[in-house]
Amino acid sequence: MLAVLAFAVGAKAGGPDKVIPRPVEFTLREGCFTPKKASDTKVSLMRGSWKELSGLKDFQKEAYYHITIDKRGISVKAASPKAAFYARQTLSQMAADGTPYSYCEIIDYPRFEHRGLMIDESRNFKGKDWLLKQLDLMASLKMSVLHLHLTDDAGWRLEVDSYPALNRLASWRKGKTWKDWRNGGNEYALEGSRDAEGGYLTKDEVKEIVAYASERFIDVIPEIEMPGHSRELCAAYPQTSCYDSTFSHHVLSSDLCPASDSTYIILEAVLDEVMDLFPTKYIHVGGDEAGMRSWKNCPKCQALMHEKGFTDVYELQNYLEEKIASYVKSKGRVMVAWDEVVRDEGLDKDAVVMSWRGTTNGIQAIGQGHKVIMCPTSYCYLDYYQDVSFKEPEAIGGYVPLSKVYSFEPMEGVPDGSEDLLSGVQGNLWCEFVPTPEHAEYMLYPRALAIAEVGWTPASAKDYASFFQRALCLTDRMKEDGYKTFDLRSEAGDRPESKLPVKHLALGKSVKFDSQWSSAYPAALEKTLTDGLLGTWTYHDKRWLGFLRPIDVTVDLGEKTVLGYISATFMGQLGNGVGVPEKVEYWVSDDGTYFTLAATVTREVPNADPRQVSFVNYGAPVDLSARFVRLKAEQNSDKSAPWLFIDEIIIK
Numbered sequence: 001m002l003a004v005l006a007f008a009v010g011a012k013a014g015g016p017d018k019v020i021p022r023p024v025e026f027t028l029r030e031g032c033f034t035p036k037k038a039s040d041t042k043v044s045l046m047r048g049s050w051k052e053l054s055g056l057k058d059f060q061k062e063a064y065y066h067i068t069i070d071k072r073g074i075s076v077k078a079a080s081p082k083a084a085f086y087a088r089q090t091l092s093q094m095a096a097d098g099t100p101y102s103y104c105e106i107i108d109y110p111r112f113e114h115r116g117l118m119i120d121e122s123r124n125f126k127g128k129d130w131l132l133k134q135l136d137l138m139a140s141l142k143m144s145v146l147h148l149h150l151t152d153d154a155g156w157r158l159e160v161d162s163y164p165a166l167n168r169l170a171s172w173r174k175g176k177t178w179k180d181w182r183n184g185g186n187e188y189a190l191e192g193s194r195d196a197e198g199g200y201l202t203k204d205e206v207k208e209i210v211a212y213a214s215e216r217f218i219d220v221i222p223e224i225e226m227p228g229h230s231r232e233l234c235a236a237y238p239q240t241s242c243y244d245s246t247f248s249h250h251v252l253s254s255d256l257c258p259a260s261d262s263t264y265i266i267l268e269a270v271l272d273e274v275m276d277l278f279p280t281k282y283i284h285v286g287g288d289e290a291g292m293r294s295w296k297n298c299p300k301c302q303a304l305m306h307e308k309g310f311t312d313v314y315e316l317q318n319y320l321e322e323k324i325a326s327y328v329k330s331k332g333r334v335m336v337a338w339d340e341v342v343r344d345e346g347l348d349k350d351a352v353v354m355s356w357r358g359t360t361n362g363i364q365a366i367g368q369g370h371k372v373i374m375c376p377t378s379y380c381y382l383d384y385y386q387d388v389s390f391k392e393p394e395a396i397g398g399y400v401p402l403s404k405v406y407s408f409e410p411m412e413g414v415p416d417g418s419e420d421l422l423s424g425v426q427g428n429l430w431c432e433f434v435p436t437p438e439h440a441e442y443m444l445y446p447r448a449l450a451i452a453e454v455g456w457t458p459a460s461a462k463d464y465a466s467f468f469q470r471a472l473c474l475t476d477r478m479k480e481d482g483y484k485t486f487d488l489r490s491e492a493g494d495r496p497e498s499k500l501p502v503k504h505l506a507l508g509k510s511v512k513f514d515s516q517w518s519s520a521y522p523a524a525l526e527k528t529l530t531d532g533l534l535g536t537w538t539y540h541d542k543r544w545l546g547f548l549r550p551i552d553v554t555v556d557l558g559e560k561t562v563l564g565y566i567s568a569t570f571m572g573q574l575g576n577g578v579g580v581p582e583k584v585e586y587w588v589s590d591d592g593t594y595f596t597l598a599a600t601v602t603r604e605v606p607n608a609d610p611r612q613v614s615f616v617n618y619g620a621p622v623d624l625s626a627r628f629v630r631l632k633a634e635q636n637s638d639k640s641a642p643w644l645f646i647d648e649i650i651i652k
Ligand code: ACM
Pocket: 288, 289, 338, 356
């Protein structure tokens, strides 16, 4: 158990200002109290205790608690057993480092109902005991949902009776880690065979997890992925996959065949067992990233498209989703799915959407009346790097430091009047590059602490400086309790150049683009290269302008200007196809028509670790006057690195 109450005399007092997530309202008073016996803490269930406040939503009323600590002791008024549980978590964190309690008054309740973590058990299996340990911490953080990604290409992680090959074959693979498995050709193995790696949660283990979570007021939402990310199911039951008539065999891909009766027979039998095991109202059925390639050549898929008048294979996914949604609904449950299921019309009204590809799809779904959970990659993907990549163990990419997670405002862009449809937030830990349970904790913490506070604390009461200090203390205690966490004290932080705007002669000047940036990385559009903002470690930050063609851009300084230095920096990351130019040319002109070459800067193209990020500066001293400065740069000869990313043209 995390943070048992311990009482020591003489240390500083523990107040609500130490707690994560930060309580909604509190007042600290002079003096402190050390409980000596159990009756010094009085917890009373007062069902209407929230009446002191107005306009609370049902889930807030249920979780509402009020703590008073003074010379008489600790008094808790809680609206429900759940609220009393939350009050105990607050008290436990306040005194966790052995201090007495500060006199104080606390009024607290959550901002959102869904305060979740998603754990990917498929890619690298961590098992029951590890999950129970994370539930302890989630409880301490007053989180409300554990979403388990139980099935994916790399392994089926749930015991199923009706289709035994799901466990005998699809739960086992050749390759201990996801990377070993992928590098070895994505092979499965029979349970008990010499090279079988992996496993699954037995039904008894699931029951234990669900009960343990329930005692901590945490809902466990299972995810059975479909129709993409389902290679293991296709391997175990090939009749769920598409048929290739050219080669007369079933295709082993990641996509289920949405036109095969067997697909539905098996999925429905699996869902029956899932719904027996997981009492939650919400059943997650995946829906993300179906490749759909096999559907184009499958006679069954093509016949179904013809019969239904579908013109795009995407409609086959909608067809599957509709059938599954109505099945889940017929059992009195509600379907949850990733945001690929959002479309103009036709998605079951009750379906809940998890918005991961940004928040736009979530906002569209809210506009259509769906409940939405926000978990956009750029704030909530805990498999992304949490510090500069060359200092960190390999991760999937990106850069989502603690401060970025903390800065997430889930309500941004949600139309007025629709706020109730935003159920909450979730941190997602995909585990392709997370080979061990310890590593999973390292990726989760402290960023899950920030997810908890974003989900609980009103935006107006959030403060990163205070949170950072509290996170330092809590992660120290977590380490004592056996959690492996990222070391916040040694965080290198963002690219130093990105932290302060730069002033230079081209700042705010207009830029003419003779070559167009890629619509995938438009950054701040035509302003990007002269906005004074240098890029961070990641090209997803809207500061790096991405080009898939040679760059030819001209800055207009407005008048003839004396120039001493021209420079630009390119980011390289070979593993993601991002190269840097062999040379950059700077041309100048007085009239914008006739240009003369002012400088050519050549650089060695770094040939580093493919996942390493490098920044190559092409600075050139010059001694001239001109109104127009033109930059030309081409992709280098490495065809596997077609991207160029540039953040600013600096002229001094
Ligand atoms: C996802 O990250 N593919 C939902």
